[in-house]
Amino acid sequence: MTRTAVLICPGRGTYNKPELGYLHRHHGNKAALFAGFDALRAAAGQEEVTTLDGAERFSVATYSRGDIASPLIYAASLADAQSLASDIEVVAVTGNSMGWYIALAAAGALSADDGFTVVNTMGTLMQEQLIGGQLVYPFTGGDWQDDPARKAALLAQVAEINARAGHDLALSINLGGMLVLAGNEAGLAAFEAAVPVVDERFPMRLANHAAFHTALQAPVAAEGRKRLDAQMFTQPEVPLIDGRGQVWWPGATDTQALWDYTLGHQVVEAYDFTRAIQNAALEFAPDLFIVTGPGTTLGSAVAQSLVHTGWQGMTGKEAFKARQAEAPLLISMGDDAQRALVTG
Template sequence: MKKVAFIFPGQGSQAVGMGKALYDYSNDVQAAFQQADTLLNTPLSSFIFEGPEATLTKTEHAQPALLLVSSLLVRQLKEHGVNPSMVAGHSLGEYSALVAAGALSMDDALKLVQTRGRLMEQAVPTGQGAMAAILGLDAKSIQEVTESITKQGEVVEVANFNCPGQIVISGTKMGVEQACVQLKEKGAKRAIALNVSGPFHSSLMKPASREFQVALEQVTFHDAEVPVYANVTAEPVQEKAVIPNLLIEQLYSPVRFEEILQRMMEQDLDAIVEVGNGKVLSGLVRKVNRRMKTFAIQDPESLQTFMDWYKED
C-alpha cells in the first residue's frame, strides 16, 4: 500500500464553478451540498457554482465553500480505499485536515469556519488591513524590516512561511505598504499585494480569536485518527484536548507551511496529495523538494488519474 499525505488549500484557492464536476458525478455529493446550504442558512451552492466571484470571495463564504469541496473529495478518496498516513492544511485548510483525520465532523467544521470567516472580516474595518507576498528574500531580512516598522507604530508581521523565497506579510495597510517599499530596497524580487479582506495571521486578529474561542467551546472534538500537522507549531498532533487552542492561536500566528512540508517529507511518503480546488500547495511542495511526487485532486478526472497511480504495483 502506498503511503500518502493529504494537504488542503486555504482561502484564495476558491473559484466560481469549483466542485461542479464532482457535484454532477454523484447523488450523494448533491445531497451534501444541499445539506450544507441548509446547515449554514445560506445559498452556498449557488455562490460556488454561479458566483458572482465577489460574493464567493467574501471570507465567510469562501471558507465553508473550500472546506465543503475538499471534504467531499476526501469522502470520494476514502470510498476508493485511500486513507492518508498524515494530513495538513494551509490556514483554513487545517479544518479540512481535521475533518479528514476524524477530529471534527464536516457539519461542525462548516459552522466553525463560517463563524471564523465572519469574525475575521469584522476584526479590522475593511480597507484598513492588508497582506502582501514577498518573493526572493530570506526570512531574517523580512523579519528585521517588519519588526522595525511595527516598533514605529504601524503593525506589520510575517503571516505565512510558504516555501523558500515566498513569505507573506500582514498588518495595517500603511504598515504593509511601508514594508513592501523597504523590502524591495533590501533585495526582494517582488512584493505582491494580496486580494484579501483583512490582515490575517497577524496580532490584529486577536479580537476575533477571543470570540472564536466561544464558538470552539460549542463543538465536539475527537482524537485524530492520523497525525495532523498544526500551522502554529509545524508539529503533528492527535489529542483532542490540544486542538482547539491551536486553532485559536492560528488566527493571529504565522502559518509555518514550509516546515510542515519538510517534516512530512521526512516520513518516507510516496506522494503528497493536494485535495481541493487549485494547485497552489502542489506548487509549494515542488519548491520545497522538486523530487517529491505530487497530485492535485479537484474533480473526478484528477481523482481517476491519482487512483490509476495508487493502484499500480
C-alpha cells in the same frame, strides 16, 4: 498495492473564476454532504454553498469575501478528501492556514458539519471585522534554491517597520519560497515601498484578506472561542500536522488542547506551512503528497518546502520537475489530469 499519502488542504484564495462550479463538476454524488452545509448556511441567513457554486458569473468582490470563500473551499476540499481511490492510504493530514480547519475534518477530529460550522464562523468573523491585510513576497529565485540570508534580511525589515509608531507588520505564513506578511495599512505600505518589485507582481496584496495569523486577530480568536465549543473536537482518526509542524496523534490527543490551539495560537501566531510539509515528509515518508482542490496554487509551496529540506535529493526546481516527470510525487486534485491519478 497501497499508495501512502499525506493529504494537504488549501486555504483562502484558492476558489477563483476557474473554480466556479467545482462542486457541481466533481461531486454530483455528494448531495447529502452539501445539503448539510446548505442547511447550516440557511439557518444563519446566508446564501447556500451549492447556490454560490452554481452561479453563472464569478465576481472577485463577492467570492474573495471570508464568509463566501471559506465555506466554498471547505466544501470542495473535504469532498475531494472523501473521493480518493481505494488504494490510497492517508497517513497524515495537514493544511495551509484556513486549510487547518479542513484538515481537522478530513482527519476526523471534527465531523463534516462541525468542521463546516468552524470554517463558516471564523470566515464570517474575519470578514465582519476585516482587521488589517496580507501581501505575498518571495525570498527565493526562479530556481527555488533556499536563501536563508535573504529571508532573514526581509524579516529584519519587517521587524524594523513593525517597530515604527502606528505601523503593524509581521510574518503571517511561511509558504515555501514565499513570505506571507500581514499588518495594518501603514505597515503593509511601508514594506511595499521598501522592497524591489519581483516578477512584475510582488509584493502582491491579497484581496479581502485580513491580517491572519498575527496578534491583530486577537478579537476574532476571542469571539471564535465564545461561539465554538470544545466539545466539537474529538480524537483524530489519522495523524494531524499543525501550523507549527507538531503532530496530533490518534488516541493520544488532548482535545481541549486541540481546541485551544485551533482558536488561539493558530489564529494569532505565524503559521509555518513549510515546517508542516517538511515534518510530514520526514515523519511519514509518503509515496504521494496530495493537495485537495479547489485550485492548484498551493502546489509550488509544497514543492519548494520539499526542495528546501532536500527531500529525496531534490535541491532545486529542475530536480523537482525531473522527479515529477519520472513519477509524480505531488498531485493537485484541482488539476483534472492529476486528479485522475488519485480518484476512484
